Amino acid sequence: MVWMDFEKRRIAETVFSGGKLDVVCGRRQLNHGECAMDGKTVVDVVGAIVKDGDRYLVGQRAANKSQGGLWEFMGGKIEPGESPEEALARECREELSLEIENERIIDSAVHEYPERTIRLILISCTPKAGSVPVALEHQQIRWVTRTEMDALVFSPADRELIEKLF
Numbered sequence: 001m002v003w004m005d006f007e008k009r010r011i012a013e014t015v016f017s018g019g020k021l022d023v024v025c026g027r028r029q030l031n032h033g034e035c036a037m038d039g040k041t042v043v044d045v046v047g048a049i050v051k052d053g054d055r056y057l058v059g060q061r062a063a064n065k066s067q068g069g070l071w072e073f074m075g076g077k078i079e080p081g082e083s084p085e086e087a088l089a090r091e092c093r094e095e096l097s098l099e100i101e102n103e104r105i106i107d108s109a110v111h112e113y114p115e116r117t118i119r120l121i122l123i124s125c126t127p128k129a130g131s132v133p134v135a136l137e138h139q140q141i142r143w144v145t146r147t148e149m150d151a152l153v154f155s156p157a158d159r160e161l162i163e164k165l166f
Helices: 083-095 156-165
Strands: 002-004 013-017 022-027 029-030 041-052 055-061 075-077 101-113 116-127 136-143
Touching: 002 055, 041 083, 041 101, 041 156, 055 083, 083 101, 083 116, 101 156, 116 156
Parallel strands: 041 116
Antiparallel strands: 002 101, 013 022, 022 029, 041 055, 041 075, 055 136, 101 116
């Protein structure tokens, strides 16, 4: 995974226009679902850093899914026409029945898989008052401190995120 620094623009320039995320690679703008120069499909995804005090919400992926049994931060694909914040709110409702607020984009990353390239937008948020998460798509969910994260086996992308941001 290569981390993108918005100020230095090491990988690409991230452009937010009209609530839509696009990336400019060289002189060519890549839109959601479009093929990059290497022929791989670019998929825009969001990741939620849901924080409550000194604890973070993490989920264990379902055994029958890709990377089953590994821990991760919640999130998912950005649908065409959605802003990253809208996608995160939708994913939190669908996966956790959780309403969130105070959304703030904190970083982004590009991760290349053999079949596609993932553009991950990381968003920090907090649960709305009275909203309690429920594991609807994960084997289990937990509120953990940064220290407790070390005992869990995270997906490689999420583990790298932990080392970078915490």
